[in-house]
Amino acid sequence: MSKGTIVSALNFLSKELKKAKLCNDTKPIDNAVNDLNSRKDKAGYWGYNLQKLIFSNISTPRGTMPNNVSSIQIVLNVEIHEQVLKDGEILNPVVIDKRRGFEKNYNFSIEISGFSEQKKVLSHWHLDFDSNADNEYMHPDFHLTFGGNAMKSEGENENQVFGKVLIVPSPRLPHPPMDAVLGIDFIIKNFVQKDIANNIINNSQYRKAVESSQRRLWRPYILAVASHWCKFNGCNLKADMMLSKKYYPALEN
Numbered sequence: 001m002s003k004g005t006i007v008s009a010l011n012f013l014s015k016e017l018k019k020a021k022l023c024n025d026t027k028p029i030d031n032a033v034n035d036l037n038s039r040k041d042k043a044g045y046w047g048y049n050l051q052k053l054i055f056s057n058i059s060t061p062r063g064t065m066p067n068n069v070s071s072i073q074i075v076l077n078v079e080i081h082e083q084v085l086k087d088g089e090i091l092n093p094v095v096i097d098k099r100r101g102f103e104k105n106y107n108f109s110i111e112i113s114g115f116s117e118q119k120k121v122l123s124h125w126h127l128d129f130d131s132n133a134d135n136e137y138m139h140p141d142f143h144l145t146f147g148g149n150a151m152k153s154e155g156e157n158e159n160q161v162f163g164k165v166l167i168v169p170s171p172r173l174p175h176p177p178m179d180a181v182l183g184i185d186f187i188i189k190n191f192v193q194k195d196i197a198n199n200i201i202n203n204s205q206y207r208k209a210v211e212s213s214q215r216r217l218w219r220p221y222i223l224a225v226a227s228h229w230c231k232f233n234g235c236n237l238k239a240d241m242m243l244s245k246k247y248y249p250a251l252e253n
Helices: 001-020 027-038 157-163 180-191 192-202 204-229 242-248
Strands: 046-061 071-083 107-116 120-131 143-147
Touching: 001 027, 001 046, 027 046, 120 157, 180 192, 180 204, 192 204, 204 242
Parallel strands: none
Antiparallel strands: 046 071, 071 107, 107 120, 120 143
16 A cells, blocks of 8 residues: 555545534644655655544434433544555554654544533543553553543542543444453453462463463454455465454455
């Protein structure tokens, strides 16, 4: 995919969002396109920063709390830098560079807000890239997280922060199936402090039990998804092509 292809896609979305009256102002997309075109990245690399694309007057989903929020607003922020991969390369296409003067970060956030009796309430999701090995809990390089700074109390009693929280029905995020072993492993790795968790998960018998369940349940799931793009040389995956769409309905042909 070339930089021109991404420019065309963003320009198309800018027009369509305005036409559908989902975004009154699509200038953030136009700014991202200008950012992409003006960068002096070397061949095969590109990036852009899209900030504060606002989707307005969206009907409140059923089950939202507080239940007196009449409409919601959604703000999208995306900063991404990519590199071109060859068909046979299985690498991370997202470029991260922390060097001063060469900073390239990955940030993706969705902030949802509304008003409950004149009080603004917030819900916030962010997709981060963080390969720091010193984190207290399990930390996948790319991870979708609910919460963050956008929902923190500002100058108020921290105990009142939940009065600002807007709870909307959560998106149904794809995830491989889990059995009891993987469920226990998920809890230990995500909610038990690392120094305690390591005493359990480093046990060879424990690791074999988890590996066995992952191989039974996750291997066919992930290979089925991979088969959606299995067009490179040497790919011999013989997966049911319908499974990738069942597992990830958002996939496009």
